Amino acid sequence: MRPVVFEADHIVGGISRTESKNGYRFDIGGHRFFTKEAEVQAMWEDILGDDFLTRPRQSRIYYRGRFYSYPLKLFNALNNIGVYEAVRIMLSYGKWQVFPSKNEDSFEQWVINRFGGRLYMHFFRSYTEKVWGISPKSIRADWAAQRIKNLSLSKAVWNAISGANDTASLIEEFKYPRLGPGMMWEKTAARVEQDGGTVHLDTTVGRILRDGNRVTGVEVTTEGETRHETADHVISSLALDTMVAAFDPPPPPHVIEAANKLRYRDFLIVTLVLDHPDPFPDNWIYVHAPEVRVGRIQNFRAWSPEMLSDRTTASIGMEFFCNRGDDLWEMSDADLAALAAGELEQLGLADASTVIDSFIIRQPKAYPVYDQHYKDAVDTIADWIRTLENFETVGRNGMHRYNNQDHSMLSAMKAAENVFGAGHDLWDVNTERSYHEDFMRPDTKKINRTGAATEAKERELWESA
Incomplete structure (x- = not known):
């Protein structure tokens, strides 16, 4: 191959x-x-x-x-923001610890529950609006949980005092x-x-050609010349909306509608x-x-x-x-x-x-924007992609997932193993957990790319990966 x-x-x-x-x-x-x-x-x-x-x-x-030093250094932060404002931040933090938002649907709710409203106002709201161009109220909590992970104000203060740091986003x-x-x-x-x-x-993919549940090849253009390339298996890193629009024949209307909602x-x-x-x-x-x-x-x-x-x-x-x-x-x-x-x-x-x-x-x-529509849209597209026998989509835009580069790479590595019959569900690769054998698709016989793998063969493939 x-x-x-x-x-x-x-x-x-x-x-x-x-x-x-x-x-x-x-x-x-x-x-x-x-x-x-x-x-x-x-x-x-x-x-x-x-x-x-x-x-x-x-x-x-x-x-x-x-x-301000980042990660937080306690005396640097206190000197910059002042004792009066620091006390207000701690009081705000205490208030939200006692009376947190019951719902954590938005980025704003997620952050305030962990840092308090005052610190959110200072260090999260304006920068988030600058990055995304929309209100933090319109961004799903998924993004905060994925990028900020297990950090909270109490942990940040403890890290600053003790020198400890077990928060993945704050490596030294x-x-x-x-x-x-x-x-x-x-x-x-x-x-x-x-x-x-x-x-x-300098070669663009214009169409992804399929016959039923199998992708047969792609149409590509180089320097104005278009040609068809046949393929036994296709791994795509195109943005999901671009990828869905490229299929010929197109996916079902509800999949196209979902792709059009992605921002x-x-x-x-x-x-x-x-x-x-x-x-x-x-x-x-x-x-x-x-x-x-x-x-x-x-x-x-x-x-x-x-x-x-x-x-x-x-x-x-x-x-x-x-x-x-x-x-x-x-x-x-x-x-x-x-x-x-x-x-x-x-x-x-x-x-x-x-x-x-x-x-x-x-x-x-x-x-990829984590707005109120993205999750249902991505789930709809993923369900359809799982029906394809020899096609994988990988990477940040290929999965509409704001991963760090190592998890984007991991999805591609597992996709390459799928070419040889491994049967990984790539949608289980994320920033919250490593990729384990437990995350293998349960119907490994059905989705194995060679059509002849047994559970023992699946285990052998995994252990040799």
Whole structure:
């Protein structure tokens, strides 16, 4: 069996690609390589080898003209916010512990129940609105439970006092490829071709062709020329709405209707090269200030010194959350560079006059939106996909799931095992639990891709994975 990869972009990696200009390399959104999944870690180590660096995490929150360490450092937070406001935060926290919201349907309810209304107002509401462009009341609690996980105010304070930290989203150290996250995928693509596979760049998938419950191939276009490619098995990372629309013949109407309800948040990054060394040491700074539009600021040297071609300069990424067609998305590159440089100065980080070069990267569908419609819609689509005998959908947009990259990768790894008959239900791969044998589909004989596997064979496949 020979793998054939179709990539719509000019380089591999998707949102984890590494773009470059004049020797400077840019991470699209900041990608920390950290996982508790042994098989994902093993793949990273195998592909990257000595190019896999260990990097310290340093990040802060900018709010009301001050910088707050993140994770929380107690005395830094108290000094910044003041004793009076700190007492109000603790009283608010106590109130919500005694009288919590009985329903936890929204992001707002979930956070207030764990942090109190006062801290939510300071550190969650404005940034969440900036990232998603909608009220936190309209975002499902699923997103908070997935991304913030087991953190609460009491745990944050204890971590700050004791130095402990068992919250996965607040790791202190991580791995990072020497030349950015795209290096992982560039080396993977080279490995695929070395082993007899093919990787086609600048090639879009227009239609997914099926006959009943079997996918027979795809229609792809390269440099204006369209052709059909047959396939024994297809693994897709297309966004779910795009994927559903691509099927020929189309899925049932209720599946199409579900796909049309899915929403996405787009993203762009303005990279600025400064004529002096780094203006701050952080990997990135979360900007909670509503007076500027930038949401997060990266310092690429803090990820890896080799992201810069000239070490006497600084390379800074100004991240903006937007929607395709809005004023930010449609702004010219020159105006975006001017906006980013101006906000860098407004925040007191560097003078706009020190910017000597810029590069704009626009990323559509960067974040699947967890609104009130998404869960029912995704469940409807997943139920239909499960009826297909030789088709899998994987990754963040392929499952409309805002996972960390290790779980997105894990879904793809399990999909590859399904090609050889493993029978994993990919919808059970998520950020809350590892992928265990208990999560195998119960009807393994029915869905096994070879049609001849027994339970013993399924166990053998799992143990050798």
